[in-house]
Amino acid sequence: MIIIGLLASVPFAAWIWWLDKQVVARFEGQKWQVPAEVYSAPTVLRDGSLWRKADLEALLMDVGYRFGRNSEKVGWAARSQTKVSAHLRAYTDHEGYHPAARRVFSFPNGRLQIQDVSGKRYPYATLEPQKIGYLYGGNTENRDILVYEQIPKSLIQILVATEDRDFFEHMGISITGIARAALVNVTSGSRRQGGSTLTQQLIKNMFLSSERTYRRKITEVFMALLLEYRYSKQDIMTAYVNEVYLAQDGSNALHGFAAASQHFFGRPLNELNIDEQALLVGMVKGPSLYNPRRNPERAQQRRNVVLSLLVEQGRLAATDAAVLKKQPLRLADKGRQRSVFGDYLDLVSMQLERDFDQATLATENLRIYTGLDVRAQRAAMAAMHDQVARLTKERQALKGLQGAMVVTDRLSGQVRAVVGSSDEYYSGFNRALGAVRPIGSLAKPPIYLTAIASGRYTWWDRLQDEPKRFRVGQDIWEPQNYSRKTHGEVPLYVALAKSYNLATIDLASELGFDRIAQTLRQLGVKRPFTMYPSVALGSLELSPFEVARLYQPIASTGVSSELGIVLSVMDQEGKVLKRFDRSTDVPFTQAALGVTLAGMTKSPEMGTARAAQAQLPNLRFAAKTGTTNDQRDSWFVGISDDYLATVWLGQDDNRPMSITGSSGAQWVWIDFAKQLPQNSLQRALPEGANYYQVKTDEFKIAADRCDEKVSLPFIEGTQPRESTSCFWPF
Template identity: 70%
Template sequence: MTKKSPAKSTRKSSPGRKRSVSRKRRPSFLSRSIRFVFKWGIILGLLASIPFALWVWWLNGQVVARFEGQKWQVPSEVYSAPITLQSGSPWNKTDLETLLKDNGYRFGRNSQKVGWAARSNTKVSAYLRSYVDHLGYHESARRIFSFPNGKLAIHTLSGEAVDQAQIEPQRIGFLYGGNTERRQILTFEQIPVSLIDILIAVEDQDFYQHWGISLSGIARAVWVNFTHGSRRQGGSTLTQQLVKNMYLSSERTYTRKLTEVIMSLLLEYHYSKQDIITAYMNEVYLAQVGNSGLHGFAAASQHFFARPLNELNIDELSLLVGMVKGPSLYNPQRSPERAMSRRNTVLAVLKAQGRLTDKDYQLLIKRPIRLSEKQKSRSVYGDYLDLVSLQLSRDFDEDTLATENLRIYTGLDIRAQQAASIAVRRQVKALEKRDKKLQGLQAAMVITDRGNGQVRAVVGSSGDHYTGFNRALGAVRPIGSLVKPPLYLSAIASGKYTWWSKIEDKRLRFNVGGEVWQPENYDRKLHGEVHLYEAMAKSYNLATLNLATQLGFDRIGQTLRDLGVKRPFTMRPSTTLGALELSPFEVARLYQPIASQGRSSELGVVLAVTDQQDRLIKRFTHKGNVPFTDAALAVTLDGMTKVPEIGTARASKREFPNLTYGAKTGTTNGQKDSWFVGITGDYSSVIWLGDDDNVPLSITGSSGAQKVWMDFAKALPQRSLPSSLPDGAFRYSILKDKFEIAAPRCDNKVELAFIVGTQPQESTSCLWPF
């Protein structure tokens, strides 16, 4: 039987049942688009992240390099010498009170806090500040000052007598970079805790919680700005503010804002909150002072209050913090009412946060703003800074001085500088008022420490403002009769002459270059035979010239060089009467060996230079010797005391009858220059008056420059020259008409100093037979 092959199924689907399909569905256009964008977005994002990562890496390098390197290019700071208050020196109560005020000391009911002072009817107490200089650390000390008989007496709180007390050195200016920024760098330990608390409370309450940016702060700022319809509040943290100030420009773009955010995060990643707040305190901009930007709270404290930051009260700190929001808008010198309102707003924030009680708040908002009373109209120290720059230029390059914040300690005496500046301006104005032909009169003054030769003050012009032309250094003029004391030193040092020796005051004629030179005395008279002390005291030209011919002109020229004249000159007969051109500074150097009686023969300006950590970089010493004995120099100085007693400086002696001092006036040909040298127990002073156009004047050394010195000596009372003389010199009373030592009962006598061995060998008792 034949089998059938299997038949293919021909069964159809039942009605109503759908047929299954195994074929894949093709993705839609939208699905394909999303996949494409996602895929290439990841690829492009990865590619874009490479330059972004490189950019962040570059920003990271910028943050670290600036923060760990030299953050600020701060010019070197120049400091005065400490003000030494010496027991027994001339002082009055008012002057000491003024001095303390000028140096930022507050007066209250007591002086139990550093930087505070108190006063009674007869005494002043002060808690003097500690300080660091090139000699080391000087502790703070509380002292009581009294003024018996116009002399200063210093005691401790327990009543123990003290020889001296010192007020800390004052910063007098900057070198090279002072026209760009003013800044005083603080460490974290030097920042008052209360200042940190106030700043954070007002500017960034979340400072210790955020990582550089504050989302809550940004949200709060957005909400305030939105609800007020304008930009009322920013969302920047202190870290962002620091980044803006240290790293970025002031432009407002999204790119700069993004850069600010990233750099803030990087700054917080690398450094502690302590590092960041310290940098902020030193960086923040708070005012514009002339051409200089005032940066940092420490510099602002000195500028506005003239005292250290750690001595400010809560209301004063609040004023400075308030200025952060708008340094120009809230500057208390320009807008005191607006500044007070802003300060009170800051105090209100402190009260709202529970940092101030309601009682303290009500008390503080009623306090007036008391700013420093220091005058800003004149750079009192500009002329002195010229001298500092000149000395340092030999050892330091300009870039170092302009950027590395070195501390330069000088010998400047704050009181002497202020007194000299005022005396010059006041007396020049008085002379101009007296004689209209003196309009445009100029002046220069150099004050040195009589003993050690340190330059204490320099005035380079008579104007109210520092002009840049320092006549104390640059006015090279004939010195007139100021040349005479060195000439008489030549005679004294020879051992052949004494102050009692006599010389003829007679006319002489000299053939100079084919022309006859025949000088005259100022009074056009002849005085016959005179003692040397009379000839110098009364500035007799002819007697001096006769002495010079006996000594030899070459010898006198060598004496001038030995005393410190470094400027080349040719020795002629006219040189002995003042045809020698020197600057006031060079004259001060010429007189220093005589003034110090041999203790110093060079002038010093800078004492030492240290770095920011008070490490000594260089100490300066001014050495030098002159080939004259201390005795010869002392005898010469003693002879100069006759100038105010009987000579051309009698006007000043009438003003200071109890002061023993040496002096010399000088007037040049045609009365084109007026000079005066005054030497007391404290200072050696050189004053010059003249016209820049070198025209004749209606004043002499006596009627011009001497008046400036008298004004200076009134403002700054000084001690007499010491009565004792160095070994090898002695003072005797001598008969005027006979070379014999006079007994106390003798009448016709004069007291003169001698080098031992040159004094009279005989004496007289002045007993006469009846």
């Protein structure tokens, strides 16, 4: 019998040894395959910048700040008729640790003023980066990983009281718990309690299936004992809090209390009230049955049961529990949970695929910080959706109208917003990247830049807006103006502002078409093209993203040339794995670029973008409209002191439309600029350039008393050498 017992113990010992290896491998290796988390840029609130009180309140609510009587607690805000106060959250990114700060915001004359509660002024305040999504997460699991110190102590108490009151005393299994559950089940006549400890639940979730067999239960018991032997209670509690399944969000399973907190309440776990934590803990018993969105009454009843358990165990006063039980379910807006950042995530994926393999992005829980501006993204999406809806309602022939928009920081080139469709939410086809269409008159500013940079032309110089013929192979190409009219001799600034095709092709032919092609490539066109004369009038095909890159050197007057998407990538421990630096090399002087940008401000003043100027009379901006043959594409580029925005509208099947750049895409930009107040372009030019008042009919600097004059930007040395006082002869 002794020999038989020893022989029998060998396979048992081998089995235990194998189980132990399984436990150690999972707990000391990578417990979860978590896709890379993508974050927006922090929202920088600058003292003196344009802000509306309602906009700041909406932003704070959107990113999960709770409004109450005061803002003493982190994550809370308060408001009066003229002010908003908020206790801004702490955060860590690639630039280091940023502590929490309580700030008071006021809005005299529409300008933001930032103070602390003592009245001290501050130059800026920052709202923490927002998580905008995951990369390569597949369609299985979403979770936010916490360490033990980040878990609220109140949540641990509620979890222990509800699921395993002996957790800190037992060694993986609880004999008293099993006995208590058996007694309750026998006396009630039904299975109302289970005997599994938190440790056993964790083992079942991480290692075993949900089948109800004695073999699985025995395995669960021994693995729980091994887990408790190997690891501390803090390690086990941390793993449980991160592992437990709590909800299904479409095709994604939400695991862990941190992810559930963001999903249901739109706030970090440590900012939840006791009743909200009790609601999440109550869902452990039945994630679907007690889902507060699907079954709000059952969820509220279950929450109240959890609160009663806290009272029974002396963890909560009965009077406090009574107050908490009366609280309604305060869930985050479900619409806000739906992705408005899918198009931007496409860009992030595109950039990171060059430096990281897909497996790493899918499993290593990297943190990716981008240049996305949450406020700009929402404004761009709303403008695109609302204006396309308006256009299609007014003109039935435009049914199915689609669009795309790319917004960049004017100076840095960081991409602040991307809209890939006119749909309300992410559609899956990102036209900002995938709609490669002729750019029409958006090709013209690079031609005028070429002329200005050559030193042979100024904005005052004349062009011939007359019919022209070009031989292209065996064919004759005869361009026309959009109006089918000619205008004779016109200045450069008028030709660009009013987008005259014939004057522009006159200039391009004088400069040389090969030189125009060189300028396009120097400004960032990487897509191969053949330089026919028609390219100068917009037969060049680019995506909206590529157009934004083409205009960035002009908009920034040479400060930036490439577009930035990802700022940095960090690992789980906060180590920066990669920073992304961009080239700022532009083969044009800042003076030439500045004079070109200043010339583009004539379009709102007197040209094809006058509608935008009428709608935004106090904003000084540069602009260019674009329309392609048969009105198949509607384009608009708007440049304020803050943003460069590129808008495209068109049909996916490329059929003709009834809108131009002025009547279509321009109105999307107008709506965007109204929703997101922007600063005017400064009149000051880069070093080496200046404004001069010039007579309209002769190349002379005009005195203030002169009637027929225009203010134009010049590269120093190209301005008129003579001046006139405009005295009447006697």
